[in-house]
Amino acid sequence: MSIDLNDPALLDYSQRPPRHPEPVDPANDGLPIPLNVRTDLYKRVQELRQFEKRAYDLFMQNLVKGTSHLSLGMEAVSAGFAAAMQPEDYVFATYRGHAHTLSKGADMGQVMAELLGRENGLLKGKGGSMHLTHAEANMMGSYAIIGAHLCIANGTAWSAQMRGTDQVTVCFFGDGTTNIGAFHEALNFAKVWNLPVVFVCENNLYMEYTPIDLVAAVPNPAADRAPAYGLESIVVDGNDPDAVYMVAADAITRARRGEGPALVEAQTYRHGGHSRADPGKYRPADEVEAWLDRDPIPMYHQRLLRLGVPEGRLSEITQDVARRVDEATEFAKAGAHPGEEHLFTDVWADGGSAWRN
Amino acid sequence: MAELTYRDAVAYGIAQEMRRDPNLVMLGEDIAGAGGVFKTTVGLLDEFGPARIRDTPISEQAILGAAMGAAMTGIPVIAEIMFSDFIAVCFDLLANEMAKSAYMTGGQLSVPVVVRTANGGGSRFGAQHSQSVENWCMMIPGLKVVAPSTPADVVGLMAASIRDPDPVVFFEHKSLFASKGEIPEGEIVDELGTARVVREGTDCTIAALALMVPRALEAADRLADEGISAEVIDVRSLVPLDTKTVLASVEKTSRLYTVEENPRLCGWGAEVASIVADEAFWDLDGPIVRITTPHIPLPAAEALEDMAIPSVDRIYETVSKTIG
Numbered sequence: 001m002s003i004d005l006n007d008p009a010l011l012d013y014s015q016r017p018p019r020h021p022e023p024v025d026p027a028n029d030g031l032p033i034p035l036n037v038r039t040d041l042y043k044r045v046q047e048l049r050q051f052e053k054r055a056y057d058l059f060m061q062n063l064v065k066g067t068s069h070l071s072l073g074m075e076a077v078s079a080g081f082a083a084a085m086q087p088e089d090y091v092f093a094t095y096r097g098h099a100h101t102l103s104k105g106a107d108m109g110q111v112m113a114e115l116l117g118r119e120n121g122l123l124k125g126k127g128g129s130m131h132l133t134h135a136e137a138n139m140m141g142s143y144a145i146i147g148a149h150l151c152i153a154n155g156t157a158w159s160a161q162m163r164g165t166d167q168v169t170v171c172f173f174g175d176g177t178t179n180i181g182a183f184h185e186a187l188n189f190a191k192v193w194n195l196p197v198v199f200v201c202e203n204n205l206y207m208e209y210t211p212i213d214l215v216a217a218v219p220n221p222a223a224d225r226a227p228a229y230g231l232e233s234i235v236v237d238g239n240d241p242d243a244v245y246m247v248a249a250d251a252i253t254r255a256r257r258g259e260g261p262a263l264v265e266a267q268t269y270r271h272g273g274h275s276r277a278d279p280g281k282y283r284p285a286d287e288v289e290a291w292l293d294r295d296p297i298p299m300y301h302q303r304l305l306r307l308g309v310p311e312g313r314l315s316e317i318t319q320d321v322a323r324r325v326d327e328a329t330e331f332a333k334a335g336a337h338p339g340e341e342h343l344f345t346d347v348w349a350d351g352g353s354a355w356r357n
Numbered sequence: 358m359a360e361l362t363y364r365d366a367v368a369y370g371i372a373q374e375m376r377r378d379p380n381l382v383m384l385g386e387d388i389a390g391a392g393g394v395f396k397t398t399v400g401l402l403d404e405f406g407p408a409r410i411r412d413t414p415i416s417e418q419a420i421l422g423a424a425m426g427a428a429m430t431g432i433p434v435i436a437e438i439m440f441s442d443f444i445a446v447c448f449d450l451l452a453n454e455m456a457k458s459a460y461m462t463g464g465q466l467s468v469p470v471v472v473r474t475a476n477g478g479g480s481r482f483g484a485q486h487s488q489s490v491e492n493w494c495m496m497i498p499g500l501k502v503v504a505p506s507t508p509a510d511v512v513g514l515m516a517a518s519i520r521d522p523d524p525v526v527f528f529e530h531k532s533l534f535a536s537k538g539e540i541p542e543g544e545i546v547d548e549l550g551t552a553r554v555v556r557e558g559t560d561c562t563i564a565a566l567a568l569m570v571p572r573a574l575e576a577a578d579r580l581a582d583e584g585i586s587a588e589v590i591d592v593r594s595l596v597p598l599d600t601k602t603v604l605a606s607v608e609k610t611s612r613l614y615t616v617e618e619n620p621r622l623c624g625w626g627a628e629v630a631s632i633v634a635d636e637a638f639w640d641l642d643g644p645i646v647r648i649t650t651p652h653i654p655l656p657a658a659e660a661l662e663d664m665a666i667p668s669v670d671r672i673y674e675t676v677s678k679t680i681g
Contacts, residue, residue: 123462124464126460126462135465135466136465145454148422148449148454149454151422154422155424155430156429162382162408162427181418185414186418186422188416346462347498349459349464350522351464353498356632357600
């Protein structure tokens with residue numbers, strides 16, 4: 001593709017032709033996934049959805065300062081991969097990392113408190129929304145400079161390879177990342193060293209405020225680049241938890257067996273803007289509407305009912321999550337603002353910050 | 358005591374640590390069979406094998422990223438960036454990632470990486486392969502910065518850097534590779550954040566780093582012929598910075614000169630001068646004088662490069678004219 005500078009839609013991206021989602025594959029009802037795994041997936045997407053909605057509400061109340069990037073609409077990608085991982089596997093996320101941090105088992109209250117900049121936050125208030133990390137669960141960080149963390153993810157994969165463990169590293173990033181050099185360095189490096197790492201592109205069709213198809217040389221920004229690095233092109237419906245789970249399980253299993261890296265492109269859509277300040281007005285209205293109709297959660301709810309999970313069980317899960325989100329919110333709001341004693345800690349591994357004697 | 362070149366001291370120091378710690382690994386471009394483009398890693402592949410001495414693609418971000426990720430899991434890593442000028446293509450990994458990891462995760466992660474890199478001029482390589490970029494790294498909170506001037510310091514500070522739990526940028530000076538020095542027997546482990554008085558004097562203090570140290574010493578010899586007694590300090594470590602040694606020296610001599618190979622603006626000596634001005638102002642008998650490479654890209658031609666980088670003549674003449 002190349003850009004036609006006479007295209008009037010360049011004046012307003014919302015006037016471009018909408019890119020509608022593919023319909024849900026009805027055959028996915030029959031995927032060989034045990035019902036307890038599917039119920040777990042449902043719980044996971046509910047946790048992410050309700051947490052992110054609350055995070056949004058807290059922005060509106062001005063309790064969350066700075067910026068924040070929500071995964072509303074994109075929950076199935078995080079949930080599907082997390083359900084396919086082992087606890088000792090490593091995860092890397094971008095600044096849009098609330099979901100992946102929660103999926104790896106971080107405490108909701110501590111994550112919420114971090115968004116609020118409180119002392120009881122996951123990072124003691126020193127990292128904020130964009131740097132969520134939960135190292136004791138091998139959630140190795142959320143990184144806010146595009147591309148770098150793909151290179152870092154290679155390192156935990158290299159470590160597992162050297163130590164002879166079967167740990168796999170899963171590294172999430174957005175569609176915009178596929179155009180930065182570090183993405184290409186990381187993929188080539190991972191393949192040459194046969195590293196146990198799965199790179200997951202969450203393609204939500206927009207590189208911040210710009211349609212990804214206007215800035216990527218190929219239609220599928222990640223999958224179409226995969227062959228250049230000796231990798232298979234894999235595209236998955238990122239709004240179907242089951243489809244993601246199957247692809248994730250396969251890629252992770254192969255990496256665990258020593259078969260090397262994989263690159264997965266999960267096609268999805270964010271319900272809101274890029275970040276807190278963005279209403280997302282650059283998107284065609286009917287495109288947004290079509291994707292809202294493909295919301296992964298009501299779809300999955302219906303599927304589980306079809307598969308025989310009682311409505312009562314699903315509402316029990318939903319209500320339990322709602323209660324936990326409320327508790328997390330109260331925990332976060334009750335946290336103190338960090339005191340000056342935290343300002344000069346943790347620059348160095350010894351906990352201090354001294355640079356001279 | 359054995360005599361080694363600064364070049365051979367690099368591999369000697371790495372080997373000492375690799376024998377001690379079987380987890381220690383190194384990666385970089387052309388470091389394995391080729392022994393490094395400066396021949397600083399010769400013999401390491403033979404002794405430690407390809408799993409611990411790994412060649413990489415020309416992908417500096419991938420190199421530092423892999424080093425960082427492995428280090429976050431507790432494996433100490435040495436990463437070589439061939440020329441320090443190339444730090445600019447992976448500065449994100451140094452400045453935004455490794456340096457900030459401990460702080461922004463509330464102390465959850467640490468990054469025991471040593472980034473070794475060939476720094477400095479005198480090789481007629483021109484503007485993109487000759488720079489002294491220690492000040493680029495010194496300005497980033499969360500990075501430690503070391504620049505040895507002797508073979509023994511290469512070994513000792515290498516060991517200290519490898520054993521340090523934080524990211525350390527280790528600058529090896531290209532124009533010192535052929536220089537020789539005595540290496541003590543046995544294990545050598547030095548300490549980061551310690552400067553060394555390498556020549557005692559009473560009339561002025563000359564603080565220098567890396568290649569500028571032997572030049573300052575030679576200038577001090579010539580100054581002595583004129584009856585000027587110069588104390589020379591090898592700063593060795595920019596972060597942590599041993600300000601005590603500098604302040605104690607200035608208290609004695611009342612004059613401070615810095616000799617810096619980095620270009621003038623925001624060079625390391627500016628920070629040293631600022632600290633001395635703040636904390637030892639009343640000890641000073643005259644202005645602090647910085648002798649630096651001018652604020653220009655480095656030229657390739659021998660004649661021009663020699664004019665740019667502080668020389669023995671320039672150090673000698675500057676001190677001689679200004680000491681009053």
